Amino acid sequence: MHQLDPALAAWLEEYNRELADLVAKGYKATAIGAREALANxxxxxxxxxxxxxxxxxxxxxxxxxxxxxxxxxxxxxxxxPVLVFFHGGGHMVGSVSVYDPICRRLAAASRHVVVSAEYRRSPESPYPAGLQDAATVAKGVWQALDARQLPYVRQLSLAGDSAGGALTSSLSGLGQYDASLQIKRQVLIYPSVDYTLSQPSVDENGEGYLLTKARVAWYFDNYFQHAENRLQASPLHWAFTRKLPDTLLVSAGFDPLRDEDFLYVDKLRAAAVEVEHLHLDGMVHAFLNLEAIVPDACRMVYQRIGEFLNR
Structure with missing residues (x-):
């Protein structure tokens, strides 16, 4: 039986109490509040x-x-070399500004040129706008660097957490058939790879661990506004070939997305793709945004990302 990190357990107890008080006072989920909450x-x-x-x-x-x-x-x-980063936030929240400290850590740990994308978000810009923007940046990053007269090695890796991991894994999947997407490596940090929400951990970890099943469903309902087939949109359910990039996947034991992350690793291995799986059993989703509570875990993740990208 895995155990929640004690520092996270203490913080979550207070967090859940405060959230319940907000709901009792009439809190309603909106994009405004969700964006402010992650930023704060x-x-x-x-x-x-x-x-x-x-x-x-x-x-x-x-x-x-x-x-x-x-x-x-x-x-x-x-x-x-270049690392394009896509922030998390359910395709609705997060931004380049919110993730600035995380991107600084990535640049320092990896010694890569990090390019953080301000892709369009739902509900204002539903699927597939964010994915189109991610592809625009992945393909156009060289021109952006040239415009700034910055030196670079023409070697592209992608990284993203949560919904940013969905964008990353989607681009990698598309890159199997698109010669204009030459991706060396991908770093997936507790990625969302299955929009069907059908894995057991969605229910097992769906309440009380920061990211809830109800919140994920709400994000996805705002992202998919035109009755899209969510199975077909999920990179977990696409074809896996050896053309996929070498992968580092970071997962968390108390994350609703845990099981889909394990399945994604299994499918990479079955396709003979080089993959490293760093699983932190006592962590919750989005723990990189909780660094003050779990600094050692965050430090280890950045170190592993740097080692992976530079091996």
Whole structure:
């Protein structure tokens, strides 16, 4: 029987009590409140992060939308490989600004040029807008770096947490058949890879562990607004071939998404794809946004990501 990290257990007890009080006072879930909640939580729990030598914003033009990005170059006099990052948040919340401290840590740990994408979010921009923006950035990142006259190695890896992991794994799946998407490695941090919510851990961990089954269902209902086939949209249920990139997947024991993450790893291995699976049994979903509570776990994850990307 796995055990929740004691520090997380104590924090969750207070968090769930405060949430129940809000609901009793008439709280209603909206995009406004959800976005503010993640931004405030991350601001409280994650310090600003290391200084990175060059940090600036740029635009990546797309067919239907020009995507803002933030570029983090740890050594702007030296060409480094590139890591495009997609933030989490159920396709509704999160932003480049909210994830700034996490991207700084990724850039420092990986010694990669990190490009963080401000893709469109639901409910204003439902599926597939965010995925289209992710593809725009993955394909147009070189032009963005050239526009800033930054040195880089033309080697692309992708990373994302939660819904950002859904975008990452979706691009990797599409890249099996798209020569314009040459992805070296992917880093999936407690990724959402199955929009059907049909795995046992969705119910097992669906209440009391920060991310709830009801909240995930609400996110997905806002994302899929036109009766799309959610099974067909789920990268877990796509074909897996050896053309998929080498993968590091980080999962958490008390995450509603845990079982789909394990299944994704199993399918990678069955397709003879190189995969590393870092499972933290006592963690909850989004623990990188709770760094003040579990600093050792977060430090280990960044270290493993750096080692994986540079092996």
């Amino acid at each position: 939580l991350t601001r409280q729990m994650v310090t600003p992060g290391p200084d990175i030598a060059w940090v600036n914003d740029e635009l990546v033009p797309g067919r239907d939308y020009t995507v803002p990005v933030r570029i983090y170059h740890p050594d702007p006099k030296r060409p480094l």
